[in-house]
Amino acid sequence: MKLIKNIIFLVYSSLIFYRIYVLNIPSFIQIFIYTFLPFIYILKNYGYSISILTKQKKEILVDFIILMIPILASIIVPMLFSTFDFSYFMRFISAFTYFIGYFSILVYIKKNHNSSSDFLFNLIINITCLYILGTVMLYLIPSLKEFWFSKIFIGNIQEGLYENHIAYSFRIGWSGFSGFGMTFMCSLSIVLSLYLFNKNRLTTFLFKIILLLIGNAFYGRVGLLISLLVLITYVIWNLFIKGRFIDLILLSVLSLVAFLLILNLRTKSFVIDQWYEWAMSPLKSLFLYGTVNQDVMFNMYFFPEIRTFLFGDGRYTGLNGGYYMNVDVGYMRPILFYGIFNTIIFYFLIIKKIFKLSLKDFKEISILLIMIVFLFEIKGEIIFMILPLLFIFRIYINSERGIRI
Template identity: 25%
Template sequence: MANKARWFSLVLLAFFFVFAFPIPIFGNSAYIALVITLILLLCSQEAVNLLTGLLRNRFLLLSLSLLVSLFLVSFITTTLHNEYDYVILRTMANNIFSLLGAAALSCLVYVWGSRKNIIDLMVHILFLQTFFILIMLISPEIRDVIQSLIRTDSQMERMATYNNVRGLGISGSVAFGLAITMGFLIFLLHYWVAVYKENLSSLFTFTIFIFCVLAALSAGRTAVLGFVIGFVFYLFSMSLKTLFSSSLKQLVIFLAIVTAVGLYIMSNEFLMEIAFLYSRYVFRFVWNYMESGSFEVNSLTALDKMYFIPPIQETLLGSGQYVTTYGTHYMHTDSGYMRFMLFFGGIISFFMYCAFILISFEAYTQVRDVMKYSGIFFLTFVFMSFVFQYKGEVVFFGVAYMKIFFLITFYFIILKKLKTESITANTIKPLSLPNSASI
């Protein structure tokens, strides 16, 4: 019972920390989670020892050095250009605190997690967010109550254009930030099933996948990338014999679930209306083709127009401008690659991307002995990040997205450290690891 209570507490702490939503009176949930985590850490000498060792780890020191350097570069860039646009520093400072918070929380997860691990925890916060999104989707009353507590008027006005099928859930990020976070978590769901839950029933597996994907697509169509890559990874993890022997069975189960859910929705007028509005957003390109003969989607068309060649000086050295005096994005573009170039310039942006690849590779080298498919995992993380960057700021700027990366890396670094030191059996619990680790 005590282990279940501790696990439930960890799920709530991780949910609060990752999604960082405002709580009336108390403030941002991420900082609340961080304070509670530090208090709980002080109650456990083992957790304190783990954190002390982690603070000396090369990956943490490298990541911290890079984030602090980016903070200073951001400050110097806008100052030298005489723009004094320091709005960008908030995100950079948030990333630094998130790095240290992830280190603390990962230590607590190891101590309190019993036989569950960080991947279990990430999947559970995905389940929790999925529940909130779907319940808000089908219950206008619950949606209005939650949004009145965590959303600003401008955010609700903006999301109202999506007929109340987007901007749901409990998260500080309303649209793109939530979509890429859900996309990353959907990929982790595939990893979780492939590596840790191979014996899950097909019926249960398909059910949770359908619910989670529906919730993720509500956050943003961008999240589909996590599903596609995760599905490919899942197929890769299976042997050919297993793949062919189970494909027909899984296809039948999938069609049965979709048919049953479809018939139930069609028998309910209220759910039919929700399904119609949901499909109008998620499958906008299909509706556009049916109505106009074109697959074009307004958001992608607008995104393409945001890419242009700025003056050579801005291309190389940037402008030091992040937002306008009206609070809108500089040059009215929110595409990630353009935002970086316009503020930092192409030269600094290039080094930022290299630094991102560097810490991802460092993470891989440190955990490859204790994390199955670690090479594919981190390669996929980098690939997803650069694809997401085409639409918005992700590399070092997707705060919730980076929190998940840091949490997973720190947790497996702890496992590697304990394994390497060969701590005696009475001071270390059995590690919850897959049968073997491989690239």
């Protein structure tokens, strides 16, 4: 019975983190699963849930006041400029639905396991690793992939990429197309793995890191570069500050084994060979020429008109349904939408939440989180993905710092 309960919890958590939208099923049913079902569980455990939040009401109140500024701006600015583009506001709504799902997981863990934050971090790592293994399975079993993709919503653009770009063969998963957001989750899981490895010294986390790096290569090359930078930072810190040479040795050996395995596989599969060339091209460019060609990305950075810079244009989505001004880099989109001041306030909240996470066993976690968040933002927008998680992490960690729940 306990095993079945744990399996159900793992499946539920996997769907909360990496949602599946099924074709030919009424949308209200899927909304029920991902939003109202967690909310009902929270209400069912109302007393327990409230006790978690009220113990942290001062910090939550301050964060809520700060967060309300960009939220209100996302409503007011489109109205002032008569664009009535509330798509940015809907991003806040979407983030809130994820928060509800994450919070239901937190309540379940605290109620049934009374575990430390290690349990939650390990859960996120394991779910992400399962997602990567799911990608491998879908690639190895084409009939399964064909069946699965006939049942879930993918999107015409992403579906075209699978058909026309062989390097995108691995940008798949149980959620369908898996790109920038998924490679960010791999990098986040690597940071959490480093924290748990630093605390528990279990080599299993190093194996998971290797799998997560492969996931980075599957879903987005920028994630692979950022994760390698995170690992280099971690190794340098432990090598020169803490004198832990064993970390460097273990990571190097496991990385070499994984690299040799991939080299062997690419000789046996044309698709893997083409994917390898695509995934490794930024690293080759970096080592051979000292730079990574990202001209398209950096061309999206420009100084807009003063009015736009200060107050935005009130547009987040273009008239064609795509990115406004064809700009999808993280830092520019909110500036173009509601100006620099609201953008700074939003990023200030993100920074505040990250530095509040500094853990006594691994204070560098804040630095590593800052690295991945703001490096990813150079390429695309991930702040709406990290925001609900930061709130959940903070609530969870507070429960371990003398706050009884």
